[in-house]
Amino acid sequence: MATAIVFSAYGGPEVLGPLEIEEPVVGPGEVRVRVRAAGVNPVDVKLRRGDFAGMVPVAFPQRLGNEFAGMIDRVGADVTGFAVGDEVLGFTAMAAYTEVLTVPADSVTGKPDALSWEVAGALSAVGQTAYNALRELKVASGDTLLVHAAAGGVGTVAVQLARRLGARVIGTASERNHDHLRSLGAEPVGYGDGLVERVRALAPEGVDVVLDAVGGAAVDASLELVADRARIGTTVDQKAADEHGIVRLRGARSAAILAELADLAARGELVLPIAAAHPLTSAAEAHREVETGHVRGKVVLTGD
Template structure:
């Protein structure tokens, strides 16, 4: 029987356990995928800990994982444009840490030959979040963009896409990641107390737009720097969005957008470094790494 990773109670990484699942069958409009890689994201950690208890419905044993790459081995009725044996990457909801899964056919796109399984499996969440955020915040040529947590997954992609749009990018990160941010085209600045003053020193002419993937104090600094709150967006802090009227960034996922991002990554025009790659059975260790908050790029689980 295929194996997935699930948890039957909220808690630390050790609550993650292998779960034997019934062999899935692709229904109408679906494809079945033999997973080769699945990305691990901070939202997975928060779900496992119970941070969203009462707001996000879970059914124990609850699986995890929102992005994957693998090989289609079954095509459901009515599906066109997809074939058995095709290599794909795609997105789902709380199901990707698995050997096998079924998803709607329009939730996958072809994996370019030059894209590794590991990057393909880790691209969807951060790539689409970053791209949608820049679009919603109307980032464009000539803008000065401040990215909080610029060395993380969303930040890494956002920096590169914003530079392609012609924006100047300032990114917050620990000092050990400053050279990395420079390699992506960003101007690094240390986060923490006094951040607004350090950003002003780098950009005395001002900051136009902020993309936040940290919340709390990062939002406070953003409010000091940008007057137009419709150009301050957060991917993580709903409370700040409610209190201050800034934008809570979500964004719709689509196979079309994912295909565009995969093409850029395969061509070497979008870099997504991997902090660590673990087998599926080491999901707990992957969660420990993500939980440190110091991941550069992504952590990935592999199958087979």
């Protein structure tokens, strides 16, 4: 038997709890992974609260978690390139808050030795979202990019990848995170009233592209700053995307992209701060932390 974290009704963090499940049997083309770390993301919080009720299929008791890192303990038929004992990181869908899981072998990549379990387990969702967003918005050298929620998980990665592409980056964040953004190569601005004026003061020549991870008023400000709506993208605000014709950023996940990000992180060329690491059975506390909206980087759940 193995422990998984589930919820059997929508609600606050207290609805999360452990459930003993049968250890999954590895199938053809799959690997089974003993999970050492799993990232906690805002989408997990929204699913638990019921924000997507009627839009995302849920079968109670429902599991959560879209990213993980761990060690392979079973390899299915027709799998090549992986062996029992390999350390990997990867992605799944609403299943990673657990001690053990099975995934297609093309959903994992090898974990570099220099990469911590916590960062490995938290890298896939924010890393691939940021990577794909910059590609979809065609961010290039010479662009001025505005990132909303630049100190969050997606923002932190996006700032660094955009700087590697040669873009200038302005990032919105609370005052306590401004030095952090400067350390990543971004120019920080505060949230709230007067945002458009503060950005224009920093970039009187204009902003070329926006990556939004906030929604609402941040999208309104973006529309004032950038005329080309194909270069305004949001990861969170579907309503705004439909209403204003901006880009709803989704992006396909791939082991190849994840391997590239993992290599950068292992070499110290991509930093992903871990705000907190909680034991698997303390998932409720991890959700409370993420739900504050003030996490710098990522929160993770850890196993043995």
